[in-house]
Amino acid sequence: MLNGENMSAVMAEQSVYIKRVSELLKSRKSTVPKACVTTYGCQQNVSDSQHLKGLLLSMGYELTDDPDGADFILFNTCAVREHAEDRVWGNVGAMKKYKAKNPNAVLAVCGCMVQQEKNARRFRESYPYVDIIFGTQVGHRLPEFIYRKLSGERRITELELSNENIPEGVPFFNDGGFKAFIPIISGCDNFCSYCIVPYVRGRERSRGSRAIISDAEKLISSGVKEIMLLGQNVNSYGKGLDEEINFARLLRLINDIPGDFRIKFMTSNPKDCTDELLDAMRDCDKVEHHLHLPFQSGSDSVLRRMNRKYTFDSYMKIVRSAREKIPDITFTSDVIVGFPDESDEDFQKTLELVSTVGFSALFTFIYSKRNGTPAAVMPDGVTRQQKGMRFDRLLKLQEKISRNVLGSMVGKTVRVLCEEYSGDYIFGKDEHQLNVKFSSSEDLTGKFENVKITSADDVLIGERV
Numbered sequence: 001m002l003n004g005e006n007m008s009a010v011m012a013e014q015s016v017y018i019k020r021v022s023e024l025l026k027s028r029k030s031t032v033p034k035a036c037v038t039t040y041g042c043q044q045n046v047s048d049s050q051h052l053k054g055l056l057l058s059m060g061y062e063l064t065d066d067p068d069g070a071d072f073i074l075f076n077t078c079a080v081r082e083h084a085e086d087r088v089w090g091n092v093g094a095m096k097k098y099k100a101k102n103p104n105a106v107l108a109v110c111g112c113m114v115q116q117e118k119n120a121r122r123f124r125e126s127y128p129y130v131d132i133i134f135g136t137q138v139g140h141r142l143p144e145f146i147y148r149k150l151s152g153e154r155r156i157t158e159l160e161l162s163n164e165n166i167p168e169g170v171p172f173f174n175d176g177g178f179k180a181f182i183p184i185i186s187g188c189d190n191f192c193s194y195c196i197v198p199y200v201r202g203r204e205r206s207r208g209s210r211a212i213i214s215d216a217e218k219l220i221s222s223g224v225k226e227i228m229l230l231g232q233n234v235n236s237y238g239k240g241l242d243e244e245i246n247f248a249r250l251l252r253l254i255n256d257i258p259g260d261f262r263i264k265f266m267t268s269n270p271k272d273c274t275d276e277l278l279d280a281m282r283d284c285d286k287v288e289h290h291l292h293l294p295f296q297s298g299s300d301s302v303l304r305r306m307n308r309k310y311t312f313d314s315y316m317k318i319v320r321s322a323r324e325k326i327p328d329i330t331f332t333s334d335v336i337v338g339f340p341d342e343s344d345e346d347f348q349k350t351l352e353l354v355s356t357v358g359f360s361a362l363f364t365f366i367y368s369k370r371n372g373t374p375a376a377v378m379p380d381g382v383t384r385q386q387k388g389m390r391f392d393r394l395l396k397l398q399e400k401i402s403r404n405v406l407g408s409m410v411g412k413t414v415r416v417l418c419e420e421y422s423g424d425y426i427f428g429k430d431e432h433q434l435n436v437k438f439s440s441s442e443d444l445t446g447k448f449e450n451v452k453i454t455s456a457d458d459v460l461i462g463e464r465v
């Protein structure tokens, strides 16, 4: 658990509630109270949950994965696609039985899905056993919410999107072991026409570089080997801050921290992926030779309607420039199939882009209508079946390409961060974000190892050098 150096005023206020909750819990129960946190969605949400867990630990809870018997149950939700939401409705519904068994248990839902008024209303109206409902910008006030609930308030709903500075000094529990997330910017100002994130996460807000570097230094000195810098668009980092900083400069500052560790980041929006950033990636020895650069569609007309602000050609220009500067760089991406009225020609351009770039991996999504976004009211003549067929074609193409990318690595030596040891094999990732396995008689989890790649199937297979 870490505490930021400059605890903000809001956190000083919360520290009073932390103490009060901790005293209340001790006075009511002789055993250590348990808290179960379930997280959906992207890394930002995982990182938010790490802060919520940090707060829970500081109040005296112990963490468990089992909601049965837990004294505090929290669901941190995602709204990006319908499927993500459906899972939450079902799983929160299933908590009714635990509340019946243990009426003193406190049930809370938070995050992106809850931030939409219609979902908050449905939780309030149809899920009477949910005690606390809070949005994406007030998680640091969890101690206050729990205190109010334990002091007799029946139900608490807090959904304020103030867009104020991100509070520093929120306790943080790194359950990622030797890998850690550091949020650097939160919110999104891009309003891609299909996307709910700007509505549920609010405006872009960057953290000051001193706080970020201080987090990184602490994590590295505690033995962390991989730092993932997080933001919906890390390339916007620094806008609105009082210091002369942008994402490229931040990368250089973190790279200068002494120690043997690796730096990753996501997500980088192609519309402002600059040469300055690619130069920083080339110059910084700790930054991975990998770029996750979501393209969403290869068709200029779809990209225009998506409000993505780049084209097939300008995207390819970034890819070429990155390869000139960092010849062994790999790319991964996100793509949406079946955007409203996507034509066969549009989809062909997506296939063309995928073939031209040669991504090592692709995260493919079928378009999901999000009410309240501009795309939700666009006419859509594409049938479900057509979308499904396109999706399958894209997956098949990508499978072939992934195999080629992996095949091209045979004979090379890579540096693997070992992540897991099982069945005499080490599984890990190299500096290109490719999966590698090699045999080992000892557990090397959390260590870097040089591995010579000898063959490839769906992962790279090699031997220690």
Ligand code: SAH
Pocket (backbone or CB within 6 Å): 080, 081, 194, 195, 196, 197, 231, 232, 233, 267, 268, 269, 294, 296, 334, 335, 336, 365, 366, 367, 368, 369, 370
């Ligand atoms: N900020 C990141 C994306 C965050 S959401 C970026 O701009 O690249 C992660 C991915 O979910 C997106 O890249 C997109 O491919 C997908 N996604 C977002 N909204 C979606 C929707 N309505 N339907 C289907 N996929 C969606």
Ligand code: SF4
Pocket (backbone or CB within 6 Å): 188, 189, 190, 191, 192, 195, 196, 197, 198, 232, 233, 269
């Ligand atoms: Fe959504 Fe676009 Fe923002 Fe990414 S950049 S979070 S896709 S609005």
Ligand code: F3S
Pocket (backbone or CB within 6 Å): 040, 041, 042, 043, 044, 045, 077, 078, 079, 080, 112, 113, 196, 197, 200, 201
């Ligand atoms: Fe989902 Fe919110 Fe992330 S909508 S993808 S958890 S920012």
